[in-house]
Amino acid sequence: MKVVVIGGTGAFGSRLVTMLRQDGHDVVAAGRGPDADLRIDRAGELSALVGADCIVDAAGPFHAYGADPYRLLRFCIDHAMHYLDLSDNAAFCTGISMLDAKATAAGVFVLSGVSSVPALSSAAATALTDGMGVIDTVETAILPGNNAPRGRAVVAAFCIRSVAIFRSCRTGKRPTRPGGATLRPMIWAKGCDRASAM
Numbered sequence: 001m002k003v004v005v006i007g008g009t010g011a012f013g014s015r016l017v018t019m020l021r022q023d024g025h026d027v028v029a030a031g032r033g034p035d036a037d038l039r040i041d042r043a044g045e046l047s048a049l050v051g052a053d054c055i056v057d058a059a060g061p062f063h064a065y066g067a068d069p070y071r072l073l074r075f076c077i078d079h080a081m082h083y084l085d086l087s088d089n090a091a092f093c094t095g096i097s098m099l100d101a102k103a104t105a106a107g108v109f110v111l112s113g114v115s116s117v118p119a120l121s122s123a124a125a126t127a128l129t130d131g132m133g134v135i136d137t138v139e140t141a142i143l144p145g146n147n148a149p150r151g152r153a154v155v156a157a158f159c160i161r162s163v164a165i166f167r168s169c170r171t172g173k174r175p176t177r178p179g180g181a182t183l184r185p186m187i188w189a190k191g192c193d194r195a196s197a198m
Contacts, residue, residue: 007059
């Protein structure tokens with residue numbers, strides 16, 4: 001299978017490229033940087049992607065894709081290419097459902113959130129709640145370690161969310177879901193197997 005990974009030279013995309021190549025796929029690491037196999041900007045001309053079987057968007061930050069966040073996804077559907085992304089932004093992930101009928105008619109799949117949240121966290125929640133009756137609430141948090149890689153998109157996402165926090169602080173109002181997430185302090189106790197909200 002020919003797979004193009006947009007953001008394929010970034011912190012997460014480069015790992016995905018390596019693993020897909022180890023599995024025997026024909027993989028193109030696409031991006032804006034000089035190390036990319038294919039120089040492409042998601043907001044620019046996309047015709048160089050035509051001919052791939054699957055496009056993976058690992059670039060992000062997904063909550064900052066502008067006025068037309070699903071442009072790449074529609075392009076993939078129009079050219080009969082499968083689409084996956086590593087978005088962890090709830091609004092972006094749920095928004096692609098509006099293109100499901102079009103993707104089904106084109107014979108391709110579109111999957112959003114194939115990342116730690118919501119894909120892995122949902123799988124963990126499903127396994128942990130197996131056999132339980134009614135589930136009222138499930139909470140998840142992304143808590144990267146200090147040694148985790150921070151690519152350009154991760155830093156951009158942090159900066160965008162920080163601006164929302166600072167604006168809220170200046171007005172004296174508590175930030176409500178800046179960048180698609182609710183912010184609150186978390187405590188990780190040494191020797192404990194989970195984080196606790198403060």
